[in-house]
Amino acid sequence: MIRLTHVSKVYPRTGRVLDDVSLHVAKGEFVFLTGPSGSGKSTLLKLVFMEERPSAGEVRVSGANSASLRRGDVARVRRKLGVVFQDFRLLDDRTAHANVAFALEVTGAPTAAIPGKVNRLLTQVGLASKAQAYPRELSGGEQQRVAIARALVNDPFVLVADEPTGNLDDRATRGVFQLLREINAAGTAVVMATHNLELMRRSDYRTIEMLHGRIVADSADPSVAEREAARRAEAETVTP
Amino acid sequence: MKLALREVLLAVRRAPLLSALGVVTIAFSLFACGLFGLVAVNIRDALRRVEERVEIRAFIADATPVEAVAAAMGDIAAFPEVAHVDYVSPDSALTRARRELGEFADVFEPGVLPGSIDIRLKPDFRDPRTVKAVAGRVASYTFVDDVRYGEDWVTKLYQLRTIATIVGLVLGVAFAAVATIIIGTTIRMAVLAREREIAIMRLVGATDAFVRLPFLIEGFTKGILGGFLALLLTWIASALIDQALGFPTAFFAPGVAALGVLGGAAIGLVGSAVSVSRHLRRV
Ligand SMILES: Nc1ncnc2c1ncn2[C@@H]1O[C@H](COP(=O)(O)OP(=O)(O)OP(=O)(O)O)[C@@H](O)[C@H]1O
Numbered sequence: 001m002i003r004l005t006h007v008s009k010v011y012p013r014t015g016r017v018l019d020d021v022s023l024h025v026a027k028g029e030f031v032f033l034t035g036p037s038g039s040g041k042s043t044l045l046k047l048v049f050m051e052e053r054p055s056a057g058e059v060r061v062s063g064a065n066s067a068s069l070r071r072g073d074v075a076r077v078r079r080k081l082g083v084v085f086q087d088f089r090l091l092d093d094r095t096a097h098a099n100v101a102f103a104l105e106v107t108g109a110p111t112a113a114i115p116g117k118v119n120r121l122l123t124q125v126g127l128a129s130k131a132q133a134y135p136r137e138l139s140g141g142e143q144q145r146v147a148i149a150r151a152l153v154n155d156p157f158v159l160v161a162d163e164p165t166g167n168l169d170d171r172a173t174r175g176v177f178q179l180l181r182e183i184n185a186a187g188t189a190v191v192m193a194t195h196n197l198e199l200m201r202r203s204d205y206r207t208i209e210m211l212h213g214r215i216v217a218d219s220a221d222p223s224v225a226e227r228e229a230a231r232r233a234e235a236e237t238v239t240p
Numbered sequence: 241m242k243l244a245l246r247e248v249l250l251a252v253r254r255a256p257l258l259s260a261l262g263v264v265t266i267a268f269s270l271f272a273c274g275l276f277g278l279v280a281v282n283i284r285d286a287l288r289r290v291e292e293r294v295e296i297r298a299f300i301a302d303a304t305p306v307e308a309v310a311a312a313m314g315d316i317a318a319f320p321e322v323a324h325v326d327y328v329s330p331d332s333a334l335t336r337a338r339r340e341l342g343e344f345a346d347v348f349e350p351g352v353l354p355g356s357i358d359i360r361l362k363p364d365f366r367d368p369r370t371v372k373a374v375a376g377r378v379a380s381y382t383f384v385d386d387v388r389y390g391e392d393w394v395t396k397l398y399q400l401r402t403i404a405t406i407v408g409l410v411l412g413v414a415f416a417a418v419a420t421i422i423i424g425t426t427i428r429m430a431v432l433a434r435e436r437e438i439a440i441m442r443l444v445g446a447t448d449a450f451v452r453l454p455f456l457i458e459g460f461t462k463g464i465l466g467g468f469l470a471l472l473l474t475w476i477a478s479a480l481i482d483q484a485l486g487f488p489t490a491f492f493a494p495g496v497a498a499l500g501v502l503g504g505a506a507i508g509l510v511g512s513a514v515s516v517s518r519h520l521r522r523v
C-alpha cells in the first residue's frame with residue numbers, strides 16, 4: 001500500500017516540483033503515471049522509494065512513514081519494493097546472473113538459496129538462456145528484463161518503474177510491458193511512469209496525469225479532473 | 241564478511257592500477273614522514289650523545305683527606321639528579337691532560353693539577369637550572385676549591401634541544417596532516433570509482449554498514465601494505481645514508497616502526513570510513 005497525503009516537494013534551486021499531491025495505490029493495482037517532461041513523475045516515484053523526502057505532507061509505504069523515517073529504515077523500505085529505471089542500472093562487469101544475485105547477497109539472503117532463486121527469476125523474465133551474458137552482450141530489452149528480475153528478488157509488494165521502456169524499440173517495449181502485466185497478474189502492484197500513449201490505450205489500467213507538479217487527472221477518480229478544471233478557471237478569473 | 245572480501249577482491253581486480261596507486265600513495269606519504277622521523281631520531285640521538293658529556297667537575301683542595309672526599313662522593317651519589325660520580329686523582333688528571341694535549345704533554349709537571357670529583361647527571365636533569373643547582377650544592381663542601389660545568393654550553397645545548405623538539409613536532413604534525421590528506425584523496429577516488437555500485441546497493445536495500453564494510457577492509461589493507469612499503473623504503477634509505485656517510489645512523493626502534501605501520505592502517509581505515517560516510521550522507 002502506498003499513500004501520499006498533501007505532498008509537496010521544493011528544491012532549493014528549482015523551486016516547487018510537486019504541489020499538494022495526494023494519491024493512494026492499492027494492493028495489486030497497476031497504475032500509469034503520465035504527463036509532460038518535467039511535470040514531476042520521477043520526483044513522485046523518488047518519494048515512493050524514499051530517495052527523497054517530502055518538503056510538506058507525508059508519504060506512507062507499507063507501514064513506513066516519511067515523517068518518522070530514519071536513515072536506517074530506508075534499507076528496509078527498499079526491500080519491500082522493486083525499482084527499475086529507463087537506464088537499467090546494471091553492473092557492467094557482472095553477468096546477468098551475478099547482477100540479480102548481487103541484490104540478494106547485499107540484503108543478506110542465505111547463500112545456499114541464492115542460485116536457485118536467481119535462476120527462477122531469470123526464467124520468469126524469459127532470460128534463462130542468457131544467465132551468463134554480460135550486460136554489453138544483451139539487448140536493451142534483455143537488460144531491462146535483468147533489471148526487473150533484480151527488482152523482484154525480495155518479492156516486493158510493488159514494482160516502481162520510471163519509464164522502463166523509454167530506451168526500447170516498439171518490439172522490446174511490448175515485451176517488457178507484457179512482462180510487467182504478468183508480474184501484476186501474479187499479485188504485485190505496478191506503478192509505471194511513461195510517455196507511451198500506445199501502452200496506456202492498449203490496456204485499461206488506472207492512469208494518473210501530472211502537470212506542473214500536480215495531479216490533474218485520475219481515471220479512477222473523475223472528481224480530480226473536475227476540481228483541477230475549476231481551480232484553473234478560478235486562477236484565470238483572478239489573473240485575467 | 242565473506243561477501244565483503246569478495247567485493248574487495250573484485251574491486252582490486254577491476255581497477256588494479258587504482259588500488260596499486262592507493263597503496264603507493266600511502267607508502268610515499270608515510271615514507272616522507274619516515275624520512276623526516278629518521279632525521280628527527282638522529283638529531284635527538286646526536287644531542288643525547290652530546291648531553292652525555294654534561295659533567296660537573298669539582299676541584300679538590302690539596303691535602304684533603306681521602307676519607308672526606310669518599311664521604312662527600314657518597315653524599316653526592318645519593319642526590320636524586322646524579323647518575324654517576326667519579327674520583328679523579330691528581331695523577332690521573334695529569335695522565336689525562338697529557339693524553340689530551342699530545343705533543344705539549346711536557347708542560348705539566350706532576351703536582352700542578354688538582355684532583356677532582358666528576359659528576360654525571362641523569363638524562364632528565366641536564367637542563368641548565370638543575371645543573372647549576374647541583375653545582376651549587378657541590379660547591380658548598382669546604383674542601384671544594386672550584387666547580388666548573390660550562391654554563392654557556394649547557395644553556396646553548398638545552399636551547400638547541402628545545403628548538404629541535406618544537407620544530408620536530410610542528411614539522412611532524414604538518415607531514416602527518418599532508419599524508420592524511422593525500423591518503424584521504426586516494427581513498428575518495430576509490431569510493432568514487434564505485435559510486436554506481438554503491439547507488440545500486442542502496443537501491444536494492446543494502447544497509448549503510450553493509451555498503452561500508454568492503455571499503456573499510458580495503459582502506460585498512462591498503463594502509464597496512466603502504467605502511468610496510470614505507471618502512472622498507474625508509475630502511476633502504478637509512479642503509480644508503482649509512483653507506484654514504486661511512487658510519488651507522490640511528491633507525492627507529494622496532495616498537496616505533498610497528499607504530500608507524502599501524503598508523504598507516506589507522507589512516508587507511510579512518511580515511512575510508514570518513515570518505516564512505518560522507519558519500520553515503522549525500523545519496
Ligand atoms: N534533484 C533535483 N534538484 C533540483 N531540481 C530537480 C531535481 N530533480 C528534479 N528536479 C526538477 O523537478 C522537475 C520535475 O522533474 P522530474 O524528473 O520529476 O520530471 P519528470 O516528470 O520525471 O520528467 P521526464 O518525463 O522528463 O522524466 C524538473 O523541473 C526538474 O528540474
Ligand SMILES: [Mg+2]
Binds near residue numbers: 043
Ligand atoms: Mg522522469
